[in-house]
Every structure is written in structure tokens, then in C-alpha cells.
Amino acid sequence: MSSTRTLLSPAVLARPRGRAVYWTVFTGVVLLFALAFLFPVYWMVTGAMKSPDEVARTPPTLVPEDWHLGGYTDAWDLMELPAHLGNTLVQASGAWLCQLVFCTAAAYALSRLRPAFGGVILGGILATLMVPAQALVVPKYLTVADLGLLNEPLAIWLPAVANAFNLYLLKRFFDQMPRDVLEAAEIDGAGKLRVLWSIVLPMSRPVLGVVSIFALVAVWQDFLWPLMVFSDTGKQPISVALVQLSQNIPLTVLIAAMVIASVPMVALFLVFQRHIIAGISAGSTKG
Amino acid sequence: MQRPGPSPTWTTGHGAAGHGASSGHRTAPAFEVRPEQAPPPAGDRRRRRLADQGRAYAFLLGGLICFALFSWYPAIRAVVIAFQTYTPGADPEWVGTANFTRVVQDPEFAAAWRNTLTFTLLALLIGFAIPFLLALVLNELRHARAFFRIVVYLPVMIPPVVSALLWKWFYDPGAGLANEALRFLHLPTSNWSNGADTALVSLVIVATWATMGGTVLIYLAALQSIPGELYEAAELDGASLLQRVRHVTIPQTRFVILMLMLLQIIATMQVFTEPFVITGGGPENATVTVLYLIYKYAFLYNDFGGACALSVMLLLLLGLFSAGYLRLTRTDGETA
Numbered sequence: 001m002s003s004t005r006t007l008l009s010p011a012v013l014a015r016p017r018g019r020a021v022y023w024t025v026f027t028g029v030v031l032l033f034a035l036a037f038l039f040p041v042y043w044m045v046t047g048a049m050k051s052p053d054e055v056a057r058t059p060p061t062l063v064p065e066d067w068h069l070g071g072y073t074d075a076w077d078l079m080e081l082p083a084h085l086g087n088t089l090v091q092a093s094g095a096w097l098c099q100l101v102f103c104t105a106a107a108y109a110l111s112r113l114r115p116a117f118g119g120v121i122l123g124g125i126l127a128t129l130m131v132p133a134q135a136l137v138v139p140k141y142l143t144v145a146d147l148g149l150l151n152e153p154l155a156i157w158l159p160a161v162a163n164a165f166n167l168y169l170l171k172r173f174f175d176q177m178p179r180d181v182l183e184a185a186e187i188d189g190a191g192k193l194r195v196l197w198s199i200v201l202p203m204s205r206p207v208l209g210v211v212s213i214f215a216l217v218a219v220w221q222d223f224l225w226p227l228m229v230f231s232d233t234g235k236q237p238i239s240v241a242l243v244q245l246s247q248n249i250p251l252t253v254l255i256a257a258m259v260i261a262s263v264p265m266v267a268l269f270l271v272f273q274r275h276i277i278a279g280i281s282a283g284s285t286k287g
Numbered sequence: 288m289q290r291p292g293p294s295p296t297w298t299t300g301h302g303a304a305g306h307g308a309s310s311g312h313r314t315a316p317a318f319e320v321r322p323e324q325a326p327p328p329a330g331d332r333r334r335r336r337l338a339d340q341g342r343a344y345a346f347l348l349g350g351l352i353c354f355a356l357f358s359w360y361p362a363i364r365a366v367v368i369a370f371q372t373y374t375p376g377a378d379p380e381w382v383g384t385a386n387f388t389r390v391v392q393d394p395e396f397a398a399a400w401r402n403t404l405t406f407t408l409l410a411l412l413i414g415f416a417i418p419f420l421l422a423l424v425l426n427e428l429r430h431a432r433a434f435f436r437i438v439v440y441l442p443v444m445i446p447p448v449v450s451a452l453l454w455k456w457f458y459d460p461g462a463g464l465a466n467e468a469l470r471f472l473h474l475p476t477s478n479w480s481n482g483a484d485t486a487l488v489s490l491v492i493v494a495t496w497a498t499m500g501g502t503v504l505i506y507l508a509a510l511q512s513i514p515g516e517l518y519e520a521a522e523l524d525g526a527s528l529l530q531r532v533r534h535v536t537i538p539q540t541r542f543v544i545l546m547l548m549l550l551q552i553i554a555t556m557q558v559f560t561e562p563f564v565i566t567g568g569g570p571e572n573a574t575v576t577v578l579y580l581i582y583k584y585a586f587l588y589n590d591f592g593g594a595c596a597l598s599v600m601l602l603l604l605l606g607l608f609s610a611g612y613l614r615l616t617r618t619d620g621e622t623a
Contacts, residue, residue: 005515007531008427009522026428029435036496037438041445043464044453056462059470098349106350115343121351128358130609134557134578135601138585138594139361139368145375147356161353192342221446223560224578228586239448243564246452255456258449269444270437277436280501281508 048072048256055252071256079245079257081238085264088237091153091226092219095160099215100208102161107170108196112182122171128164134224141228155229156219166211173207174200210279213272220265365602368595375591386596390584398572399580403556405487406576410555414495414502415548421499422506423536436507440500447497451564454493455480458565480565483573490561490574498554502547509543510536542615549612553605577601 012018047055048071050064075081110118140159149155177200185195201208223239230236236244238261246254269276344351369386371379390396425435442450457464458479466476480489517535526534537544559578562568568575568583575583577597584594 005518006426006510006513007423007518007528007536009519013429022428025424026430029424029428030431033435033438037441040453040457040496041441047456058462058467060462060464060467102349102353105346109343109346113339113343113346115347116340118343121347124359125354128354128362130606130613131358131362131602132553132557132605132609134559135581135598135605136358136361136365137578138581138591138598139364140357141585142368142373142375142591143356143361143364158353159357161350162357164354164358167350192346217444223446223448223563224582228582239446242448242452246564251456254452258452262445262449265444265446266441269440273437273440277440277504280440280504 044255044262045259048075048252048259050252052250052252055255068252071252072260074250074253075256075260078253079241079249081257081260083234084236084238084241085260087153087230087235088220088239091156091237092216094153094157095219096212096215098157098161099163099166100212103163103167103211104170104201104204104208105196107167107174108200111171111174112200113192125164125167128162129168137224137228144229150229151232151235156226159225160215160219163215166214169207169211170204173204177203209272209275213268213276213279216268217265362602365595365598368591369599371592373591373595374589382592386592390593390596393580395572395575395580395583399575399577402487402572402574403558403576403578406491406558407552407555409488409491410494410551411548413491414499414555415551417495418499418502419506419544422503422510423532425503426507426510436504439503442497443500445497447560448564450497451493451561454489454496455565458489480574481570483570486566486570486573490558490565493561493565494555494558502551505543505547506540509540513539546612546615549608549615553608553612556601556605556608 008018013022046064049067049069050061050071051066051068054061054065109115110122115121144150144155144159149158181203182195182199185199190198221239223243226237227240227243230240233241233244242254242257242261245257249257368379370381370383371386372382373379421439425432425439428435445453458481460466460476460478460481463479465479469476478485480486513536517539518531521531521535557578558576559582562574562576562579563582566574568579578601581594581597581601584590584597
């Protein structure tokens with residue numbers, strides 16, 4: 001595979017003893033990873049299929065004695081999962097759309113349109129990176145309450161736009177676009193919106209993909225903020241509903257609900273894993 | 288891999304940021320004066336410039352309103368309310384530093400800070416050393432790389448609430464998997480999240496499990512950018528494996544290590560989901576964190592003044608780390 005030299009030289013690894021050690025370590029790490037990261041997931045998926053009595057038994061069974069799908073169907077009906085999943089979907093997709101529209105427009109303006117005080121505005125936006133988000137959660141809640149947005153999806157959508165990291169990512173990307181292309185379009189009579197729509201956005205597909213994934217994952221995974229702003233049980237996203245309902249529900253049903261809540265994110269990851277992993281690896285270490 | 292010398296356009300300060308914003312347009316585009324047109328009269332130009340500004344602000348408007356309402360205003364408001372008695376609907380009343388003194392005298396205050404700092408420290412010990420070692424080993428393995436990367440990142444994609452509930456079930460003193468594993472190894476069982484001494488460590492384990500995928504991947508990328516010649520040269524000089532780690536690997540990844548350390552401090556000091564879901568702050572306040580206490584003040588005691596006083600303290604402390612982080616990424620590497 002990769003031929004670059006690492007801590008160990010290829011020569012050491014080629015020796016019989018080196019090879020033996022390598023394969024021992026390799027097997028060990030595979031087992032460790034399977035045990036530490038895959039097994040809990042397996043345990044969760046199969047745990048939901050055990051009978052209530054089997055799941056509470058000691059010592060536990062590795063494979064369910066009878067496979068019940070009842071846990072999953074009960075979770076779906078009893079915990080009103082379709083409604084909560086639907087809420088989460090509305091919240092996440094709205095946040096994604098708002099972020100894409102408003103952050104892209106703002107980044108384009110800051111990068112290309114020379115607004116007066118653009119530098120001050122950008123400074124103000126970047127300064128919010130220094131403020132830990134969770135520490136501001138209470139005054140933010142009061143502001144949302146004053147605006148009458150409690151229990152509304154807008155309470156998730158609009159604060160999601162105030163994401164300095166994504167906005168800066170977009171601005172940086174727009175900054176690096178070749179000026180000639182954009183100028184050529186303007187000479188041909190394209191307006192600013194047209195340039196953004198027909199030239200800048202198509203060229204920005206990679207960064208828009210990254211921002212989209214970040215936006216979706218962030219909303220789907222968030223807990224504290226939706227816990228605060230959705231007191232109305234019927235409007236809660238799945239993360240909040242799971243915790244609220246976890247007390248009075250049979251264990252197998254709860255576990256099934258946990259699995260169902262994880263499926264969309266895990267599926268998203270498996271489909272886009274190349275991009276997600278490349279994004280994480282490149283994002284923070286281009287030092 | 289560090290890039291010494293002047294910082295690139297990635298900047299944070301206000302003045303410097305202004306430079307960044309305008310850098311794309313330092314020279315006037317050549318096409319502004321079209322050949323067939325005479326230069327427009329001054330009034331026209333001013334009108335055009337105004338129209339340009341209007342358009343620029345139209346594009347900015349949505350984002351600007353959101354930042355103003357949900358970032359800038361709450362930051363100011365936190366400081367203001369910290370000095371007020373605040374009840375939604377009623378007129379706020381200035382009370383000086385009464386909120387601060389009341390919050391500090393709360394017996395939970397000391398516990399919350401102690402727990403938060405211990406949690407952060409433990410997270411640094413456990414959640415920092417393990418991913419680094421793991422990345423070090425993974426980088427040497429030449430097979431099944433995709434498998435390792437996907438599997439280690441899998442828990443990160445599981446919603447935090449789900450991983451908290453999952454581990455709560457593992458920690459169950461009766462039928463929990465954690466004690467089952469100890470029994471299998473003939474070790475004494477533990478109270479895990481139910482014991483006052485072990486609860487905090489139990490939460491750190493959950494948080495580490497759930498987030499370490501990202502850290503491992505970032506380390507892995509950093510390790511892969513180390514030039515192989517350095518290892519070769521060190522080996523020729525007779526450096527042993529450990530010496531190579533100490534004198535090549537660690538110095539070469541120093542920037543990433545420091546960056547991740549600051550990020551982790553900032554993140555773990557805001558821990559909320561695990562204590563809320565797994566232990567509810569107990570047993571005996573052993574897992575009440577600062578953010579949890581802020582939540583309690585606001586939503587259990589309806590004391591928004593106290594909640595904001597606590598928020599301001601957390602803000603000040605974390606602001607220091609954030610400033611350090613931004614300084615680091617600005618001077619030492621081009622980060623996006």
C-alpha cells in the first residue's frame with residue numbers, strides 16, 4: 001500500500017521475526033477494534049431482539065435465543081418514533097437549508113462584494129469562535145423565548161445559521177476562486193446573484209458538501225439546545241424524546257428505539273464515509 | 288509540517304480580519320471602464336457605489352441578523368443578566384454582584400467546578416493518551432486501513448444520547464455488561480456510574496469511547512505527513528524505537544497535539560449530556576458539572592440571574608483557552 005516510510009522500516013518488517021510481530025499486533029488490533037467499537041453496536045442491535053426476560057438475565061446470552069422483532073415494532077408505535085424522527089428530520093433539514101442559503105450568501109458578500117465594514121463584520125463573526133457555544137445557551141434561550149420561537153422549528157433553524165466555522169469555511173473557499181472566471185461572467189452581463197448561482201456554487205460543490213454534512217450531523221446529535229427549547233413533548237426531536245421516555249419503557253423497547261435513532265446517522269456515515277473521513281483528516285492538520 | 292514565518296490570510300483579530308476580507312479585491316477590476324463608455328460622472332458613480340453596497344448588504348442580511356440575535360446579543364445579555372434579577376415577563380432589577388455571591392455559596396458550586404476540572408483532567412489522561420497510541424499503532428499497519436478508519440469513527444456517528452443510554456445499560460450493577468466482563472476476568476465488580484468514587488471515571492470512559500474516532504483520524508493524518516527520511520536518519524544514528532517516537536514523532540506532531548489538547552479542554556469543560564442522561568448529577572453530586580448547574584439554575588430554580596452569573600464565569604475561563612487555540616492555529620499552521 002502506501003510506500004512512505006513510517007516509524008518502522010520496511011526492512012524490519014520483512015524479516016521473519018518482524019513479520020510475526022506485525023501479524024500478531026495486527027490481529028490484536030483487529031480484535032480490539034471489533035470488541036471496543038463493533039461489539040457495543042452488535043449488542044444494541046441484538047439486545048432489542050431478545051425477550052424482556054432474556055435481556056435482564058445474568059450471565060447474558062451472546063446470541064438471542066429467539067429473535068423477536070417486537071422490540072422494534074413496539075418502539076415504533078409506543079414511543080411515537082415516526083413523529084419524533086419526523087421532528088428531527090424537519091429540524092435538521094431546515095437548519096441545513098437555512099445555513100446553506102444564509103451562510104453562503106453572507107460568505108459570498110464578505111468575500112466578493114466589498115461591503116462597507118466588511119472587515120469589522122468578519123471580525124465579529126470570527127470572534128464568536130472564541131465563545132464556547134454551550135456557555136451562552138441560557139441567554140440564547142431567553143432571546144428565543146422573547147421572539148416567541150419556543151417549540152418552533154425556527155428555534156433550531158435560525159441559531160444554526162450563526163455558525164462562524166461554516167461561514168468562514170465558505171468564505172475562504174470563495175476567496176480562493178480564480179478571479180478571472182468571475183470577472184469574465186460579469187463582463188458578459190451576469191448579475192451578482194447570477195454569478196453566485198451559476199458559477200460560484202457549482203464550483204463550490206466540495207465545500208458545500210462538507211458544510212452540509214456538518215450541519216446535518218450537528219442538529220441530529222444535539223441534545224441540550226432542543227431539550228431547552230422544546231418543552232412540548234409532541235415537538236421534541238428523537239434525542240430529547242429518548243431521554244424523556246427512557247424511564248417508563250421496557251428495556252428492549254428502549255434499546256430498539258436507540259438503534260432506530262442511530263440508523264440515519266450511521267447510514268449517512270457509511271454512504272459518505274470517504275468524504276467525512278477525508279474532511280476530518282484534512283480539516284485540522286493542514287499544518 | 289509546521290510552517291514557520293508570517294501567517295497566511297487566516298486571521299482572527301479585527302484589523303487583520305479586515306485585511307482578509309478585502310484581499311480579494313485589492314485592485315480595481317479592469318473592466319469597470321468599458322471602452323465604448325466615457326467615464327461616468329461623479330454623481331452616477333456615487334449612486335452605483337450605493338447600489339453596490341445595498342446589494343452587498345442584501346446578501347449579508349440573513350446571516351447578519353442571525354449572528355446578531357443568536358451570538359452577539361446573547362453574549363452581551365449574559366453579562367447584563369448576571370447582574371440582574373431576571374424573571375421572564377417582569378422588569379429586570381439590578382442587584383450588583385448578588386447573583387455571583389449567591390451562586391458561589393451554593394454547595395453545589397464547588398462540587399460542579401471540581402467535577403468539571405476532574406473530568407477534563409481525566410479526559411486528558413484517558414482520552415488523550417489512548418487515541419495517540421492507537422493512531423501510532425494504526426499508522427504502522429499496512430492492511431485493512433479502511434476498516435480501522437470506519438470502525439473507529441462509528442461511535443462518533445451514534446447520537447451522543449444513544450451512546451449515553453447504551454453505556455448506562457452497560458453500567459447497570461445487575462445485568463450490566465461492564466460487571467459481566469469483570470466477572471469473566473475474575474476481577475472484583477464495580478459500582479460504575481452508581482458509585483460516588485467511580486461515577487466520574489465511568490462518564491469519562493463513555494465520552495472517550497464516543498468521541499475518540501475524530502481524534503484518532505486527525506492524529507493519523509498528522510503522522511502520515513511526517514517525512515520518512517527523518518525516521519531513516521534517526522535510525523541510522525542508532526535511535527531505538529522509543530527514541531524515534533520521542534525525538535521524531537512527537538516533535539513533528541507537536542502542533543496537532545497542542546491543538547487537539549486545547550480543543551478537548553474546551554469541549555470537555557462543557558460536558559452535559561453524559562451526566563444528565565447517565566447519572567442525573569448523582570450520586571451525591573459526584574457528577575454535577577458546571578453546565579449542568581447552569582441548566583439547573585435556569586430550568587429548575589428559574590434563577591436566570593444565577594445561571595448567567597455561572598455562564599459568565601465559564602465564558603471567561605473557556606475564552607482564555609479559545610484565544611490560545613485561535614492564536615495557535617493562526618501562527619503555527621494554516622487551518623481551515
